[in-house]
Amino acid sequence: MFSITSSTTVGIEAVPVTVETDVSNGMNQFTIVGLPDASIKESRDRIRAAIKNTGFPFPRGRITVNLAPADLRKQGPLYDLPIALSILATRGEIPLHTLENTVVLGELALDGSIRPVRGVLTTARMAQRIQKKIMFVPKENEQEAAVINDLAVYGVSSLRTLIDHLLHRITITKTMYVRREQKTEEQMCFSFIKGQDFAKRGLEIAAAGGHNILLSGPPGTGKTLLARSFPSILPPLTEEESMEVTSIASVAGELASSDGLIETRPFRSPHHSSSAVSLVGGGTWPTPGEISLAHRGVLFLDELPEFPRHVLEHLRGPLEDGVVTISRAQATVKFPARFLLIAAMNPCPCGYASDPKRRCVCTSFQRQNYEKRVSGPLLDRFDLRIEVANLSKEILLSEVHSETSVSIRERIVRARKKQADRFFDSACRLNAEISPARIEQVCAMTPSAKALLSLAIDSQSLSPRATSRIRKVARTIADLAESESIEEHHLAEALQFRGQRLQQD
Ligand SMILES: [Zn+2]
Known part of the structure; x- marks a missing residue:
């Protein structure tokens, strides 16, 4: 049996998925287990065609691919490449040790070329976290993986080039991260x-x-x-x-x-x-x-x-x-x-x-x-x-x-x-995110500001939520004015921007 590390992304966190492959004697059969969805079933056909069109015979016998852990739902075609590699490795076409410390993902086209997939950056972050050293990703996704330091990223365009690289017939150049030009000129002043x-x-x-x-x-x-x-x-x-x-x-x-x-x-x-x-x-x-x-x-x-x-x-x-x-x-x-x-x-x-x-x-x-x-x-x-x-x-x-x-x-x-x-010391970054528990401490007002707010609560029948939102805006106005406490004119401006209820006439 042979295994390769890949990943699945839950939310915006990737978690490792192990692709295990076993070939045994018996009727020709190719199964993928581990809660694969319909798209993974389709990937069988792509993998078979890609291996053949890369110049290798598709192995005979009973091939079982397991995507572990089984209870984790996995999506899409990104396992094509690790599955194809593991099948070739079990046949001895690729030396096993070349895929240690490595994370692989990519979709295969029928001709063996490699197509881009989603979630490459999250996977690269995961690879760094679990201390993998090398990552093979679709050529088109190489920049997002190369963002992560301490990871040797190789952008590969086809199964053929990747195998030749693993066999030292050719050398794929390590991807260097190129910081792209940020489009600032489009912004209006x-x-x-x-x-x-x-x-x-x-x-x-x-x-x-x-x-x-x-x-x-x-x-x-x-x-x-x-x-x-x-x-x-x-x-x-x-x-x-x-x-x-x-x-x-x-x-x-x-x-x-x-x-x-x-x-x-x-x-x-x-x-x-x-x-x-x-x-x-x-x-x-x-x-x-x-x-x-x-x-x-x-x-x-x-x-x-x-x-x-x-x-x-x-x-x-x-x-x-x-x-x-x-x-x-x-x-x-x-x-x-x-x-x-x-x-x-x-x-x-x-x-x-x-x-x-x-x-x-x-x-x-x-x-x-x-x-x-x-x-x-x-x-x-x-x-x-x-x-x-x-x-x-x-x-x-x-x-x-x-x-x-x-x-x-x-x-x-x-x-x-x-x-x-x-x-x-908190997860909060901006005044708008101040929690109700902290509002008294953070949005301290001078007595005259307090008096004004009390007046506004009565005259505009402000809800508690509206009141705390006004205080947060006043906090920001005071911050812009580099003032420690909320003064009356800061609060007055916040009230002015709150306005009356829209169109109440
Ligand atoms: Zn009208």
């Missing part, structure tokens, strides 16, 4: 947006403390432009965050072949026709959805009320916990989903309810219906609500350039540094 100082200030606060933001206003006022420019003021990902973001993209099959580590924050903007599964993740074999692909970055939902309400309701849990849990009969899978939500909406179906210059043609019934499409509890999770108005002619024609994103980002980086120092 805040200085290109005229006016909108209130909205820009709101976005700055949101970026500094990780708060969710709702932009509302008539069509054409630049809500989408503001949202799309938002990544330009976000600080770069830390190394650890890069690893998380890239792992999710790898598991979702969203990494391009030249991609190594993703170093810019994700910005995802799913269409309102997206299904619940594509938004939050799922499927028979759970894959991450948009909210996980937006992890450590931005999820932008344009035309929020157009999203079906039952789809939006799935966001509530992840917005609180930063994680999405997908339950399946065999296992429960968790994907990280710590994203900043930006949503945009018109104030009413025709769009002009808040526009002083145009008349809204909606009936009050239509308006109420429109607002009802977004539930109160979801609306409650928007810490900053910003009315984006049409610009006056004077501002439109003015040539004054406003502050650049680079200089705004400097303040945000400083405010985030303060938060990092404050939360060094």
